[in-house]
Amino acid sequence: MNFDENPHRRYNPLTESWVLVSPHRAKRPWQGQVEKLANDERPAHDPDCYLCAGNTRANGEVNPNYEQVYVFDNDFAALLKDTPDEKYEDGELFLAKTERGVGRVICFSPAHNLTVPEMSEEGIRAVVDAWVDEYNTLGSKDFINYVQIFENKGFVMGCSNPHPHGQIWAQSGIPDEPLKKQNAQAKYWAKHNRSLLADYLEKELEKKDRLLFENEHFVALVPFWAVWPFEAMLIPKRKMARISEMTSEERDALANAYKRLTVKYDNLFETSFPYSAGIHQAPTDGLPHDEWHWHFVFYPPLLRSATVKKFMVGYEMLANPQRDISAEKSASILRDLPEVHYKN
Amino acid sequence: MNFDENPHRRYNPLTESWVLVSPHRAKRPWQGQVEKLANDERPAHDPDCYLCAGNTRANGEVNPNYEQVYVFDNDFAALLKDTPDEKYEDGELFLAKTERGVGRVICFSPAHNLTVPEMSEEGIRAVVDAWVDEYNTLGSKDFINYVQIFENKGFVMGCSNPHPHGQIWAQSGIPDEPLKKQNAQAKYWAKHNRSLLADYLEKELEKKDRLLFENEHFVALVPFWAVWPFEAMLIPKRKMARISEMTSEERDALANAYKRLTVKYDNLFETSFPYSAGIHQAPTDGLPHDEWHWHFVFYPPLLRSATVKKFMVGYEMLANPQRDISAEKSASILRDLPEVHYKN
Ligand SMILES: O=P(O)(O)O[C@H]1O[C@H](CO)[C@@H](O)[C@H](O)[C@H]1O
Ligand SMILES: O=P(O)(O)O[C@H]1O[C@H](CO)[C@@H](O)[C@H](O)[C@H]1O
Numbered sequence: 001m002n003f004d005e006n007p008h009r010r011y012n013p014l015t016e017s018w019v020l021v022s023p024h025r026a027k028r029p030w031q032g033q034v035e036k037l038a039n040d041e042r043p044a045h046d047p048d049c050y051l052c053a054g055n056t057r058a059n060g061e062v063n064p065n066y067e068q069v070y071v072f073d074n075d076f077a078a079l080l081k082d083t084p085d086e087k088y089e090d091g092e093l094f095l096a097k098t099e100r101g102v103g104r105v106i107c108f109s110p111a112h113n114l115t116v117p118e119m120s121e122e123g124i125r126a127v128v129d130a131w132v133d134e135y136n137t138l139g140s141k142d143f144i145n146y147v148q149i150f151e152n153k154g155f156v157m158g159c160s161n162p163h164p165h166g167q168i169w170a171q172s173g174i175p176d177e178p179l180k181k182q183n184a185q186a187k188y189w190a191k192h193n194r195s196l197l198a199d200y201l202e203k204e205l206e207k208k209d210r211l212l213f214e215n216e217h218f219v220a221l222v223p224f225w226a227v228w229p230f231e232a233m234l235i236p237k238r239k240m241a242r243i244s245e246m247t248s249e250e251r252d253a254l255a256n257a258y259k260r261l262t263v264k265y266d267n268l269f270e271t272s273f274p275y276s277a278g279i280h281q282a283p284t285d286g287l288p289h290d291e292w293h294w295h296f297v298f299y300p301p302l303l304r305s306a307t308v309k310k311f312m313v314g315y316e317m318l319a320n321p322q323r324d325i326s327a328e329k330s331a332s333i334l335r336d337l338p339e340v341h342y343k344n
Numbered sequence: 345m346n347f348d349e350n351p352h353r354r355y356n357p358l359t360e361s362w363v364l365v366s367p368h369r370a371k372r373p374w375q376g377q378v379e380k381l382a383n384d385e386r387p388a389h390d391p392d393c394y395l396c397a398g399n400t401r402a403n404g405e406v407n408p409n410y411e412q413v414y415v416f417d418n419d420f421a422a423l424l425k426d427t428p429d430e431k432y433e434d435g436e437l438f439l440a441k442t443e444r445g446v447g448r449v450i451c452f453s454p455a456h457n458l459t460v461p462e463m464s465e466e467g468i469r470a471v472v473d474a475w476v477d478e479y480n481t482l483g484s485k486d487f488i489n490y491v492q493i494f495e496n497k498g499f500v501m502g503c504s505n506p507h508p509h510g511q512i513w514a515q516s517g518i519p520d521e522p523l524k525k526q527n528a529q530a531k532y533w534a535k536h537n538r539s540l541l542a543d544y545l546e547k548e549l550e551k552k553d554r555l556l557f558e559n560e561h562f563v564a565l566v567p568f569w570a571v572w573p574f575e576a577m578l579i580p581k582r583k584m585a586r587i588s589e590m591t592s593e594e595r596d597a598l599a600n601a602y603k604r605l606t607v608k609y610d611n612l613f614e615t616s617f618p619y620s621a622g623i624h625q626a627p628t629d630g631l632p633h634d635e636w637h638w639h640f641v642f643y644p645p646l647l648r649s650a651t652v653k654k655f656m657v658g659y660e661m662l663a664n665p666q667r668d669i670s671a672e673k674s675a676s677i678l679r680d681l682p683e684v685h686y687k688n
Contacts, residue, residue: 007424093357297662314494
């Protein structure tokens with residue numbers, strides 16, 4: 001089967017869903033604008049930024065003069081810890097349950113003008129350490145069963161503050177996406193007594209056509225079932241259910257892979273590349289979760305330039321995701337990009 | 345349970361998925377711009393528009409001087425009918441199948457400067473008739489098992505041409521979203537020998553707090569499990585598996601409801617309201633599909649103004665959809681809006 005010729009559907013065994021691939025469409029004439037964005041020059045400290053060190057936030061709290069990462073409760077969190085435990089049910093068709101949770105914000109660096117690809121590996125390692133601490137602390141609370149760590153980067157991703165930061169939403173329920181992945185991994189584990197992603201990784205390391213790079217502990221690749229044009233995944237070589245199982249060397253290796261992938265992204269269109277990225281891992285419900293092999297996914301919306309993005313609308317909202325460029329083609333483009341940031 | 349106070353999760357029995365609702369967040373200060381857009385004045389005929397009557401398209405074909413609707417094969421369709429039947433499989437983790445299909449474009453009107461809410465009910469009725477014809481013709485082909493009818497409206501929805509039009513993607517496989525709805529409806533049908541949506545509608549007509557309006561044959565409402573801020577649904581009162589079962593009166597009533605809903609949408613922020621909308625109905629695989637109760641869903645992205653939209657990013661991509669304003673509040677806002685277009 002020629003992945004770059006014929007329209008086809010691909011199966012995602014982690015979420016048990018499909019993506020429609022229309023590779024022949026990559027050839028169609030382009031009607032949108034293709035432009036570079038002016039480089040957005042920001043000061044290292046912005047007195048109006050509520051994430052910068054020493055500044056006062058909307059609720060009157062003053063940020064400390066932090067030097068690496070700084071983590072605090074989101075002032076406008078979507079989840080609250082004091083929510084009473086209630087249920088609304090009317091037959092099978094009306095079901096709602098209150099949800100307890102915590103929203104946290106992680107400033108990745110005091111430098112307002114940096115982003116992950118421009119940070120040092122040591123600086124990123126401090127972010128990784130903060131994630132592990134938060135996962136442990138939040139996960140140990142009895143009303144928290146799932147901890148979602150993520151980063152929204154760029155205005156086009158609804159991120160209104162360019163200061164390098166991420167979020168954590170921790171809650172009682174297990175959200176749909178990780179639950180799907182858990183169920184698929186559990187089925188695979190029950191059947192083979194092996195990790196789905198370890199087996200997948202083994203095959204990808206043989207096939208090579210979707211690999212981006214690897215270091216001692218992580219592989220970066222465009223998954224076979226990628227939905228976004230330049231979607232990518234960082235997979236630990238060792239099966240671990242949760243990020244707290246990483247050794248110190250593995251944490252360093254994660255910081256290295258996070259930086260290398262995002263440098264490639266920035267180099268693709270010579271722009272600060274927007275994305276939503278996040279970690280899927282075992283719930284904190286007290287169960288062992290041997291089926292889980294945690295991983296870090298990147299969903300970037302850009303398609304052809306700094307300003308032309310892929311819209312997941314219409315058919316995608318109503319049917320299933322669709323892409324034009326094949327995962328193999330995207331991987332080969334990203335693989336060939338330099339690992340030195342274009343600004344250097 | 346107070347839907348407008350406490351964070352909660354709601355269950356969607358049609359897709360068996362959840363949405364996180366954070367109604368307390370609707371109170372947070374707004375940092376984005378809130379602005380009106382200048383009214384986009386367009387000519388009734390644009391010589392550069394490839395959808396206008398009499399104009400030449402990219403492939404050299406000339407559009408006829410159509411007077412109501414005009415339907416043609418998409419010049420850059422994501423699906424092709426001559427795709428060979430092939431499969432790629434390697435263990436359980438790599439699965440792809442070629443997909444045959446057809447992409448169609450429907451011009452809703454020759455008038456370049458109209459949109460559905462500004463069209464006459466007779467004009468919209470012609471669109472409904474065209475949908476039924478296409479569903480029947482495409483559905484009768486042996487390699488077409490599902491017909492997705494949809495409309496992407498507005499630049500913010502990736503629609504690059506403002507000429508009023510919709511699309512149809514018809515294909516061999518059944519895409520994920522309608523398949524989920526089919527499975528849920530089939531389970532409900534097997535258990536109760538009743539339509540899930542008919543039972544749902546009955547309860548909503550009693551409860552009233554999510555209703556927008558009704559006519560003799562359709563109800564417009566914000567579903568209990570709505571994801572987008574002003575998401576809405578048109579549900580036929582009579583259980584029909586597919587749009588081709590509509591009587592002539594029902595087709596008129598659908599045109600009436602489509603117009604009334606989109607007029608309310610335009611009036612909300614006094615702007616041409618963007619959305620993706622589409623019809624979920626029975627596959628054309630030759631089976632009776634008694635479980636199906638077809639319906640028309642509207643997914644509009646705007647949140648607070650003509651320019652402030654809800655971003656489904658980060659948490660939404662990685663966990664599950666999240667909304668701030670409750671479905672009941674959105675319904676009450678939409679219900680109270682006039683049914684006369686603000687431009688009149
Ligand atoms: O077909 P169009 O209008 O070029 O493209 C638009 O609708 C398609 C179907 O919903 C989407 O796949 C595209 O991302 C969107 O830009
Ligand atoms: O929390 P923020 O940065 O205000 O908001 C952003 O991220 C959230 C979590 O992904 C989303 O729900 C919002 O739609 C998005 O604008």
